[in-house]
Amino acid sequence: MADTDGLIDARDFGTSAPAASGLSGGFHVKGAHGQDWGLRNRLSRIFRPDTGRTVMLAFDHGYFVGPMAGLERLDTGIAPLVPAADAIMMTRGALRTSIPPTTDAGIVLRASGGPSILRELSDEHIALDIEDALRLNAAALAIQVFIGGEHESRSVANLAALVDAGQRHGVAVLGVTAVGKDMVRDARYFRLATRISAEMGAHVVKTYYVEDGFETVTASCPVPIIVAGGKKLPELDALTMAYRSIQEGAAGVDMGRNIFQSESPAAMLAAVRGVVHDGLKPAEAYELFKETAAGATGNAES
Template sequence: MADTDGLLDARTFTGGERPATGFHVKGAHAQDWGLQNRLARIFRPDNGRTVMLAFDHGYFLGPMAGLERIDTNIAPLVPQADAIMMTRGALRTSIPSHSTAGVVLRASGGPSVLRDLSDEHIAIDIEDAVRLNAAALAIQVFIGGEHESRSVANLAKLVDAGQRHGVAVLGVTAVGKDMVRDARYFRLATRISAEMGAHIVKTYYVNEGFETVTASCPVPIIVAGGKKLPEIDALTMAYRSMQEGAAGVDMGRNIFQSDHPAAMLAAVRAVVHDDAKPEEAHELFRERSAGSAAS
């Protein structure tokens, strides 16, 4: 076991501008053309940012509120998203094949919400992901969880397969109910995922020290929306995330459980791509909500 006595906290996360690399996605300048092309389907080339719509929750929660009918509740929202995150079953059954959003497929699974969620395995074959034209594969990494080692090994195997076929891998920092959600933990969890080869990392926002999480991760960080919040609170979290170094947001419940999902998605886009302040984005949400109610 590593000796952690006397281990110093990292403290220097700045030190000069990041050099231009010729590619708009952080850490991907040395990747093959195909993998870069897939990353460009997720992150807009003009600003390196993304709004990802997540609706993969059914793989362990079943038909939760807002996801009762993916074909009628979610499919109409897809044209507004830069990327979409879902299972291959949902993609094949419910998303039109003319969609231009970057496809991020859930690649891990196993237990339901009734069991220990960290007991996951790789749940997709790389050839099927290529067949579905996936831009990336998403896999949970349970740092500090009971099955931490297996989840890290799952990530490594998926990265190996992704590198062979030019498919990006999104490492998702899964936080159990007993985990401490602070910047120190997320620096550890995100850095491990990146060091194991993940091309993108999804994590949670924290109010203190989040800029150290984004600065110390050598690949883009996108922020999970998490539980349903009041719209102004979700927009504030998105704004702070972007201002503190995130490359985008991956929101699910804060969009599809809103009373006006399309209006909320438009407001999130304004924050991420136009640097709209939370109050401005919330006003856009209210305007779009009133318009949809009137129609």
């Protein structure tokens, strides 16, 4: 067992310095310069080459909570939003039943599961075979990693096994930092959770935004970090979180409830794209949201 006495907290994250020369290799996705062509091609379906960022629409919630608000009908509530997303994150069942095969969005499949919201959520297993992911043309596979959770070791082993499968077939892996109700959501914890996922081979890491020290989380993770939307927030607050995340080093957002539970999901998705890809500030993006929502209402009434 490693001796943890006398460990010195990391201090210098070099948050103002770009990635060291040569490490990007001219590729637009952080940490992927040494990957095979197929895996980099798949990452390019998720991260736009012109900005290096992504707006991912997440609607995989049903795999453990069932038909929550906004996800009652995937075919009518979610499918119309897909063309405006760079990537979509869902289960294979949702993809096969509800998403048109003509979509250009990068496909990110939920690959872990097991317990429902009624049980211990960290008790997950790999729930998707790599061959089925290839049949579905997946760009990436998403897996929960429960650092500090009851089944932490198994979730890390699940991640490692999925990375091995992904590397063999050129499919990226998205490590999702799962935070229990009793865990402290601060930069120190997220530095730990995101770094472990990256060191175990995840090509992208999804985590939560924190106001104090988030730039140290993104700087100390050698692969792109995308920010989870989390619970439903007022639209301006969600856009502010997205803006701050990008300004502090995130490579995009993976939003679910803050889009599909918005009073105008399509308008909210357009506003988030404005923040992530066009550099809109929160107030500007909120104005875009209101204008787009009003236009949609007017068209529906005419």
